[in-house]
Amino acid sequence: EDQVTQSPEALRLQEGESSSLNCSYTVSGLRGLFWYRQDPGKGPEFLFTLYSAGEEKEKERLKATLTKKESFLHITAPKPEDSATYLCAVQGNNAGNMLTFGGGTRLMVKP
Amino acid sequence: EADIYQTPRYLVIGTGKKITLECSQTMGHDKMYWYQQDPGMELHLIHYSYGVNSTEKGDLSSESTVSRIRTEHFPLTLESARPSHTSQYLCASAQRGTDTQYFGPGTRLTVL
Numbered sequence: 001e002d003q004v005t006q007s008p009e010a011l012r013l014q015e016g017e018s019s020s021l022n023c024s025y026t027v028s029g030l031r032g033l034f035w036y037r038q039d040p041g042k043g044p045e046f047l048f049t050l051y052s053a054g055e056e057k058e059k060e061r062l063k064a065t066l067t068k069k070e071s072f073l074h075i076t077a078p079k080p081e082d083s084a085t086y087l088c089a090v091q092g093n094n095a096g097n098m099l100t101f102g103g104g105t106r107l108m109v110k111p
Numbered sequence: 112e113a114d115i116y117q118t119p120r121y122l123v124i125g126t127g128k129k130i131t132l133e134c135s136q137t138m139g140h141d142k143m144y145w146y147q148q149d150p151g152m153e154l155h156l157i158h159y160s161y162g163v164n165s166t167e168k169g170d171l172s173s174e175s176t177v178s179r180i181r182t183e184h185f186p187l188t189l190e191s192a193r194p195s196h197t198s199q200y201l202c203a204s205a206q207r208g209t210d211t212q213y214f215g216p217g218t219r220l221t222v223l
Binding site (some may be wrong): 031036042044049087089091098101102106 | 117151152153154155156159169170201202203210211212213214215216217219
């Protein structure tokens with residue numbers, strides 16, 4: 001059974017204070033690891049897909065990295081508008097196209 | 112990026128009522144999904160479809176049913192709503208040959 005654990009559950013940062021969110025996973029053959037952003041009361045918004053260890057992707061202040069056991073979402077010089085819940089999901093080889101989601105990290109960036 | 116719509120956005124109903132949550136997408140995606148998400152909790156897959164006339168149950172047991180008569184439309188029905196059905200319901204779609212799912216805005220259901 002695929003499993004995803006995200007840490008920390010909540011993170012408070014000052015504006016400009018860089019940090020990283022962790023996503024640890026166990027999966028029967030990784031087909032893809034996905035990062036989403038979710039604002040309160042809304043659906044998740046797609047950010048990145050990573051397919052193999054060593055891969056990195058960037059978008060504005062966000063950078064996602066992947067190893068064989070975990071992924072990090074690095075946030076550089078965050079702004080208050082980066083406040084949201086960040087979700088990680090994995091898709092394994094035996095899961096068809098089904099994703100297994102972690103519980104998310106709730107990020108709060110104060111001005 | 113997919114254009115995916117859900118209606119209603121919010122619904123408050125009494126116990127025993129029959130309801131249908133609508134989900135439509137305009138990108139021609141073959142694959143569509145329904146997830147349930149309680150506040151602060153993980154998303155759990157309750158139904159999915161790989162195309163017209165194809166529906167499957169997901170990991171989370173649900174008393175809801177779905178249908179896929181048209182590619183763009185994937186409604187979810189609860190025959191008799193109960194307070195335990197109170198949750199947020201999220202619809203998603205993905206293009207054939209890709210794994211990235213795009214989500215709609217969700218329907219927040221409250222059953223009194």
